[in-house]
Amino acid sequence: MDFPYLSIIVFLPVIGAILIALLPQADPRRIKFTAAFFTLAVFALSLSLFFMFDTGLEGAQFVERASWIPAIDAQYFLGVDGLSLPMLVLATFLGFIAVLVSWKIDLRVREYFAWLLVLETGVLGVFCSLDLLLFFLFWEVEILPMFLLISIWGTGRKEYSAMKFVIFTLAGSAMMLAGILLLYFHGGTFDMMELAGMGLEGAISTLLATAIFFLLFIGYAVKLPVFPFHTWLPDAHTDAPTAVSVILAGILLKMGGYGMIRVCVSIFPGVSQDYAVLLVALALVNIIYGAAVTFRQRDLKRLIAYSSISHMGYVLLGIFALSQVSMTGAILQMFSHGLITGLLFALVGLVYDKTHVRDIPQLGGLARRMPIIAVVFSVAGLAALGLPGTSGFAAEFLVFLGSFKSTLVDGIQTYTILGMVGIVLTAGYILWLLQRVFYGPIKAQYDKVTDANRLEQFTIISMVAVIMLIGIYPAVLTDIIKVGVSPIIASLGL
């Protein structure tokens, strides 16, 4: 075994959390700097993996494997491939960003940052685990910090929203656990790579395979979220503190899409193919219904939350269109949406911070007083509506392109065209939002509001830079993603 990069990446945040918990003086600045240091270090490490990753090799790299529970052959098995590496980089980047956008937290600072770091370890573990039991364990780790972060540092009906989040997630987890156990009993291992390669579908009855597939799928569908399991998301977003919204939209939702590809499609290519039309139809519901409901939102955060549901529809479409290009597009869309929506939530947080208003009709003309926030908000909005030159375009274009020429799903061309209606609807609600919040004459009560400070500028502009980089040269990521996608596509019998 080589240098244990992944273990360090996964556990460094929790070490930071322990250190923060043990820091002798409760100096908030010291706590914040510690948190920033650890998350930055983790980001730097994951970035170095990004550069060391060998795009010529299929399969997991930086593998660490040790026996964990010998009796049931569960292993401590970490590794990243083309699917998980982009997610890892995204999660560590947003982890750092989340600390920066929390700079103004002054309530129970020590606990806040400790839980934030524990949360990061949970999500990083999900993306690095190649053992299903370990994967499930990390999947559950995220719940407690999320519950506490929303219910203590949130706003509005925060207890309700936090509890709703927990119940939905646990209900999904219960199904997923049942699916994982069934996989273990019939496949004899928790090793994801082995399960994917063993052709389990052929060995068990179709009914059983379908049942396991959907148990797992629902677990991920709650997370993504897929209609009709989505109603926890707007509540959780609306009441969560800004940094938690950033992590929620940026990373947690992506665990759902990642799980679908890594577990559902990889292990059950046949079932995926059989039910692709149904799942693609669900994707269209997400895209169009999500966008339609977005139009009616008055609360800035709720609006962005519903737009997430719409955008996650493209991920679902890309995955179950079952072509290499569409699936690459789906992962790129997860990465891109993580950045764009993370940025949008950070910006909404700034607007709320300065004006104490999130109700859209009460806002207006803010561009005059906060030009930098207005410009960055516009760029993020334009990226969300898929303007070329931003990551949003590259991702959506690949999803549409790959879906359109997919050969495995009946009638996919019609579905893709229907899905593309989403780009018109998205343009509608985004531009209407910009118009109502930033343009027009400034309202008198906002005459004194200020623009982003230096730290805030650094945070939002660095996110814009990544969005543009991916938009202008998406091959930076797609060259890695496609290595992860191609074995899955090969298993579909193309």
Place this chain on the structure above:
Amino acid sequence: MPSGVPLAIFLLPFFSFIVISFIIRPFLNSKPQLSGYITTASIGTSLILSLWVLAEVSSAPGHVLSMPDYEWLAIGDTVIRFGVTVDALAAIMLIVVTSVSLLVQVYSQGYMHGDPGYSRYFAFMSLFTAFMLGLVLADNLVSLYVFWEGVGLCSYLLIGFWFHRPAAARAATKAFLVTRIGDFGFLAAILFLYSKTGTFDIGELHHLALAGAIGGTVLTWAAIGIFSGAIGKSAQFPLHTWLPDAMEGPTPVSALIHAATMVAAGIYLVARMFPVFASSLTAVTTVAAIGGFTAIFAATMALVMNDIKRVLAYSTISQLGYMMLGLGVVGIGVANDAIPLEVGLGLGVAVGIFHLFNHAFFKSLLFLGAGSVNHATGTFDIREMGGLRKVMPWTYITFLIGSLSIVGIWPLAGFWSKEGILDHAWDHQTALFFLAMITVFMTAFYMFRVVFLTFAGEYRGSNAGHSGASAHAPSLRESPLVMVAPMGILAILAVISGWLPVSSFLGGESESFFGALAHPIAWVSMVLAALGILLAYALYSAKWLSSESLRRRFAPLHTLFSRKYWIDELYERVIVVRVLVDGIFVLLNWFDTRIVDGIVNGIAGGTIVAGKGIRRLQTGQLQAYGIAIFVGVLAIVACFLIFG
């Protein structure tokens, strides 16, 4: 010529954007005039390089230079390569874009003087010019689409330049959304063509279409999809509603983007994909019909507008309709085999683009003239003007030349390209020819209505109002040299651009200077134009007829035209607001909160109620538990006895 030259033409204005946005705005904001200089210098250099490209192309065999391309994205067998295309069409478009843009930037330095957003203005203008040049140079549909959206973005930003005005903010949103509806079809067509042919490369698509390798239905649908993008961008019916509202932007923006270049991108797109269109009779007939109809439809609205920029906006829509008509009718000829293919392909492009070329000069001139008038009077309302001929002689003369040119009076520029369109319409689509002829009369009337109301008679304005468009208090005097000089140059071009051998360079036919007068159609159209001018003179200058009584006699028509056929109301109030946002979307939102989330909360509430109910059983009283156990045991025993 080094292969970097076309790239440099695109990159120079782009760097100008970068320098203004990231160096001048943050650090040198006290010297905003630098932004104007940098923009002008970079676009001027692009113009010189474009002339070099033109010279190289005209000496190259087949008027095509081959250029390297680069891989942008490769996933499996899907490979997207970006490169530049340098042929006669691209070379002509480069000249149009760089020359009009250069003159507009010079003019803007006067027009925008003192505006607090001066640097931002030039940054956006540079970016627009770069994207427009990129669009022209694109050699495949993906990069073309990228720049296509890019110019749309700049249009959005510049229409909403004075974003604190609600009308400007609304107009910007509207422009983006309406064009995006067309772009939806364009993108679908790109994907459709790719799924059938496996290529995005425009040259390869031409070969495949001409070789008959793409099925007829596929071609038709693909062409119609592409055309829907062009309808949006070039403001053709039924997606024309955004362009008149786009006049909320600064006037030089209207001149450059909403008259000369970006709105012409739709024409360019159809010309660029002409072999695909010409392979489908349905597609070219659609192009011709939409173009011919839009030409007369927009002209009717131009007849009654009182805002000088709106008259010019409808005029632009109408003229773009002419260009579509030209492309369409030649396409019909090709598709019907009335014109041999090898002649027709060049001819169609030449007929459409020659009018685009001339229109770019005379229409941007007219807009700059409108801006100059506004600079002096502070209004765009022609009812508030009059008599400006005396105080603004240069504006008057140049505006008059532009008007004569657009009307199509020999030997001005507009004459030459409009005759080409009319001739081919006569040959291949007679019904549309008559519509186009009526439009000639209307064009002459509405243009000279503006000329007489603005420049003739006595000044009617109060000279007190001040629209905020310029920072100066309005005072009736000629605009400064920095504004008048570009207008003068454009006026010269509006006379002579039709004499240039653009049409034959693009592969079309060219007329001799006096030979054109031998055509009866030329005479008929000029007589119609003269009648239009005469009517305008009679109504608005000599006052032989009362325009008021004329309006009363045709009151229903006048209302129909001035209310824009109620199409804006239909789209915005009925479809967007009533049907969608306040209709279906409300219903779906209700469904989401009441049904989907209602079930969730219902289950949660039900669980709590059930829990409370069951909790009553747990009384903690041993006697009760004892009775329950006893009853249970009895029941089990009873079951055994009965079923056992």
